[in-house]
Amino acid sequence: MFFAEQKTDYQTQDGWDFKKLRDSINVKLADYPELEELSNWKKNVAVSSNLVIGHLTSNNSPHTLKKKLQKIILGHGGTSLVRNPNNDFKRETLFEALDSVLISNTKGLIPFNEISEGNTNDLYQIPDSVQTDVDSKLNSWFHFKLHKAPLNQEVIRPGTICTFKNSLLKNYYNIQNDEHINKYLSHQIEKVNCRILQLN
Numbered sequence: 001m002f003f004a005e006q007k008t009d010y011q012t013q014d015g016w017d018f019k020k021l022r023d024s025i026n027v028k029l030a031d032y033p034e035l036e037e038l039s040n041w042k043k044n045v046a047v048s049s050n051l052v053i054g055h056l057t058s059n060n061s062p063h064t065l066k067k068k069l070q071k072i073i074l075g076h077g078g079t080s081l082v083r084n085p086n087n088d089f090k091r092e093t094l095f096e097a098l099d100s101v102l103i104s105n106t107k108g109l110i111p112f113n114e115i116s117e118g119n120t121n122d123l124y125q126i127p128d129s130v131q132t133d134v135d136s137k138l139n140s141w142f143h144f145k146l147h148k149a150p151l152n153q154e155v156i157r158p159g160t161i162c163t164f165k166n167s168l169l170k171n172y173y174n175i176q177n178d179e180h181i182n183k184y185l186s187h188q189i190e191k192v193n194c195r196i197l198q199l200n
Contacts, residue, residue: 003028033118040111048105052098072097 003025009015029035057066073090074081076097093113115124 024099024181033125034114035117037119037123040113044106044111045102048102048109051109052101056077069094076100 005021005024007016010021057065060068073094077090077093081093084090
Protein backbone atom coordinates (compact mmCIF):
# COMPACT_ATOMS: atom_id res chain seq x y z
CA MET A 1 0.00 0.00 0.00
CA PHE A 2 1.31 3.45 -0.88
CA PHE A 3 0.00 6.98 -1.33
CA ALA A 4 1.26 9.15 -4.17
CA GLU A 5 2.04 12.69 -3.10
CA GLN A 6 3.45 15.66 -5.00
CA LYS A 7 6.34 17.35 -3.26
CA THR A 8 5.32 20.71 -4.67
CA ASP A 9 1.97 20.49 -2.86
CA TYR A 10 3.75 20.92 0.47
CA GLN A 11 6.40 23.45 -0.42
CA THR A 12 6.45 26.76 1.46
CA GLN A 13 8.64 29.83 1.31
CA ASP A 14 10.64 28.55 4.27
CA GLY A 15 10.86 24.89 3.24
CA TRP A 16 8.21 22.19 3.60
CA ASP A 17 4.88 21.91 5.40
CA PHE A 18 5.21 18.46 6.98
CA LYS A 19 2.11 18.93 9.13
CA LYS A 20 0.02 19.31 5.99
CA LEU A 21 1.59 16.15 4.55
CA ARG A 22 0.91 14.23 7.77
CA ASP A 23 -2.70 15.40 7.84
CA SER A 24 -3.15 14.35 4.21
CA ILE A 25 -1.78 10.86 4.94
CA ASN A 26 -3.98 10.49 8.03
CA VAL A 27 -7.08 11.35 5.99
CA LYS A 28 -6.21 8.65 3.45
CA LEU A 29 -5.42 6.13 6.18
CA ALA A 30 -8.88 6.71 7.64
CA ASP A 31 -10.26 4.82 4.62
CA TYR A 32 -8.45 1.70 5.87
CA PRO A 33 -9.52 1.17 9.51
CA GLU A 34 -8.45 -2.47 9.21
CA LEU A 35 -4.83 -1.31 9.41
CA GLU A 36 -5.46 -0.48 13.06
CA GLU A 37 -6.17 -4.14 13.81
CA LEU A 38 -3.05 -5.23 11.93
CA SER A 39 -1.08 -2.70 13.95
CA ASN A 40 -2.51 -4.12 17.19
CA TRP A 41 -1.54 -7.61 16.05
CA LYS A 42 2.01 -6.44 15.26
CA LYS A 43 2.38 -4.92 18.73
CA ASN A 44 1.05 -8.15 20.22
CA VAL A 45 3.67 -10.19 18.37
CA ALA A 46 6.44 -7.84 19.55
CA VAL A 47 5.36 -8.14 23.20
CA SER A 48 5.04 -11.91 22.92
CA SER A 49 8.48 -12.31 21.34
CA ASN A 50 10.00 -10.29 24.18
CA LEU A 51 8.33 -12.64 26.68
CA VAL A 52 9.70 -15.71 24.90
CA ILE A 53 13.22 -14.27 24.76
CA GLY A 54 13.01 -13.17 28.38
CA HIS A 55 11.95 -16.63 29.51
CA LEU A 56 14.73 -18.36 27.56
CA THR A 57 17.51 -16.00 28.68
CA SER A 58 16.59 -15.35 32.32
CA ASN A 59 19.00 -16.69 34.98
CA ASN A 60 21.16 -18.41 32.36
CA SER A 61 24.85 -18.77 31.78
CA PRO A 62 25.98 -18.78 28.13
CA HIS A 63 26.43 -22.56 28.39
CA THR A 64 22.88 -23.10 29.70
CA LEU A 65 21.30 -20.93 27.00
CA LYS A 66 23.14 -22.86 24.30
CA LYS A 67 21.90 -26.18 25.70
CA LYS A 68 18.32 -24.89 25.84
CA LEU A 69 18.36 -23.86 22.18
CA GLN A 70 20.03 -27.11 21.11
CA LYS A 71 17.36 -29.10 22.91
CA ILE A 72 14.66 -27.05 21.19
CA ILE A 73 16.21 -27.77 17.77
CA LEU A 74 16.36 -31.53 18.37
CA GLY A 75 12.91 -31.62 19.95
CA HIS A 76 11.36 -29.91 16.94
CA GLY A 77 13.44 -31.36 14.11
CA GLY A 78 14.46 -34.81 15.33
CA THR A 79 17.72 -36.38 16.41
CA SER A 80 18.91 -36.74 12.79
CA LEU A 81 19.96 -33.09 13.06
CA VAL A 82 22.83 -34.14 15.35
CA ARG A 83 24.78 -35.33 12.29
CA ASN A 84 23.29 -32.86 9.82
CA PRO A 85 25.99 -30.38 8.63
CA ASN A 86 23.43 -27.91 7.26
CA ASN A 87 23.41 -25.06 9.77
CA ASP A 88 20.91 -23.05 7.73
CA PHE A 89 18.41 -25.87 8.14
CA LYS A 90 19.12 -26.08 11.86
CA ARG A 91 18.42 -22.35 12.11
CA GLU A 92 15.15 -22.81 10.19
CA THR A 93 14.16 -25.57 12.61
CA LEU A 94 14.95 -23.37 15.62
CA PHE A 95 12.91 -20.51 14.21
CA GLU A 96 9.95 -22.80 13.46
CA ALA A 97 9.99 -24.04 17.05
CA LEU A 98 10.16 -20.50 18.42
CA ASP A 99 7.31 -19.49 16.10
CA SER A 100 5.17 -22.21 17.67
CA VAL A 101 5.91 -20.90 21.16
CA LEU A 102 5.23 -17.36 19.97
CA ILE A 103 1.79 -18.32 18.66
CA SER A 104 0.81 -19.94 21.95
CA ASN A 105 1.82 -16.80 23.84
CA THR A 106 0.17 -14.25 21.55
CA LYS A 107 -3.26 -15.77 22.23
CA GLY A 108 -3.03 -14.74 25.86
CA LEU A 109 -1.91 -11.20 25.05
CA ILE A 110 -4.59 -10.09 22.62
CA PRO A 111 -5.29 -6.43 23.44
CA PHE A 112 -8.66 -5.58 24.91
CA ASN A 113 -8.61 -1.92 23.99
CA GLU A 114 -11.79 -0.58 22.45
CA ILE A 115 -12.37 -1.56 18.84
CA SER A 116 -12.77 1.45 16.57
CA GLU A 117 -16.17 2.37 15.20
CA GLY A 118 -15.00 1.73 11.64
CA ASN A 119 -13.98 -1.86 12.40
CA THR A 120 -17.04 -2.46 14.59
CA ASN A 121 -19.38 -1.45 11.78
CA ASP A 122 -17.49 -2.96 8.87
CA LEU A 123 -14.63 -5.45 9.46
CA TYR A 124 -16.36 -7.44 12.20
CA GLN A 125 -19.82 -7.33 10.63
CA ILE A 126 -19.23 -10.57 8.77
CA PRO A 127 -22.10 -11.68 6.48
CA ASP A 128 -23.57 -15.16 6.59
CA SER A 129 -22.10 -16.01 3.19
CA VAL A 130 -18.65 -14.60 2.57
CA GLN A 131 -17.74 -14.56 -1.10
CA THR A 132 -14.38 -16.26 -1.64
CA ASP A 133 -13.05 -13.73 -4.10
CA VAL A 134 -9.59 -13.67 -2.52
CA ASP A 135 -6.82 -15.23 -4.56
CA SER A 136 -5.68 -18.80 -4.06
CA LYS A 137 -2.28 -17.65 -2.81
CA LEU A 138 -3.98 -16.35 0.33
CA ASN A 139 -5.56 -19.77 0.94
CA SER A 140 -2.23 -21.56 0.54
CA TRP A 141 -0.48 -18.98 2.73
CA PHE A 142 -2.76 -19.57 5.71
CA HIS A 143 -3.26 -23.33 5.38
CA PHE A 144 0.07 -24.76 4.27
CA LYS A 145 3.76 -24.42 5.04
CA LEU A 146 5.88 -24.89 1.93
CA HIS A 147 9.23 -26.68 1.92
CA LYS A 148 11.76 -26.84 -0.88
CA ALA A 149 12.06 -30.20 -2.63
CA PRO A 150 13.44 -32.76 -2.17
CA LEU A 151 12.28 -33.44 1.37
CA ASN A 152 14.67 -35.15 3.77
CA GLN A 153 12.92 -38.34 4.90
CA GLU A 154 14.81 -38.33 8.23
CA VAL A 155 13.52 -34.94 9.27
CA ILE A 156 10.24 -34.42 11.13
CA ARG A 157 7.80 -32.60 8.86
CA PRO A 158 4.36 -32.34 10.45
CA GLY A 159 1.42 -31.94 8.09
CA THR A 160 -0.76 -33.92 5.70
CA ILE A 161 -1.59 -33.49 2.05
CA CYS A 162 -5.18 -34.53 1.37
CA THR A 163 -7.80 -34.39 -1.36
CA PHE A 164 -11.21 -32.85 -0.73
CA LYS A 165 -14.25 -34.60 -2.20
CA ASN A 166 -16.75 -32.21 -0.64
CA SER A 167 -17.68 -29.53 -3.19
CA LEU A 168 -17.97 -26.81 -0.54
CA LEU A 169 -14.46 -27.51 0.73
CA LYS A 170 -13.17 -27.52 -2.84
CA ASN A 171 -14.65 -24.09 -3.44
CA TYR A 172 -13.11 -22.65 -0.29
CA TYR A 173 -9.74 -24.37 -0.16
CA ASN A 174 -8.86 -25.53 -3.66
CA ILE A 175 -5.15 -25.08 -4.34
CA GLN A 176 -4.79 -27.00 -7.58
CA ASN A 177 -4.74 -23.77 -9.58
CA ASP A 178 -2.19 -22.12 -7.30
CA GLU A 179 1.02 -21.78 -9.31
CA HIS A 180 2.93 -20.75 -6.19
CA ILE A 181 2.69 -24.21 -4.63
CA ASN A 182 2.09 -26.59 -7.54
CA LYS A 183 5.83 -27.11 -7.99
CA TYR A 184 6.09 -28.22 -4.35
CA LEU A 185 3.02 -30.43 -4.37
CA SER A 186 3.89 -32.17 -7.64
CA HIS A 187 7.17 -33.44 -6.22
CA GLN A 188 5.36 -35.10 -3.32
CA ILE A 189 2.27 -36.34 -5.18
CA GLU A 190 4.28 -37.96 -7.98
CA LYS A 191 6.40 -40.04 -5.60
CA VAL A 192 5.66 -43.78 -5.72
CA ASN A 193 5.24 -44.07 -1.96
CA CYS A 194 2.98 -41.01 -1.67
CA ARG A 195 -0.23 -41.71 0.21
CA ILE A 196 -3.15 -39.34 -0.40
CA LEU A 197 -5.91 -39.45 2.19
CA GLN A 198 -9.46 -39.13 0.91
CA LEU A 199 -11.82 -36.98 2.98
CA ASN A 200 -15.59 -37.27 2.60
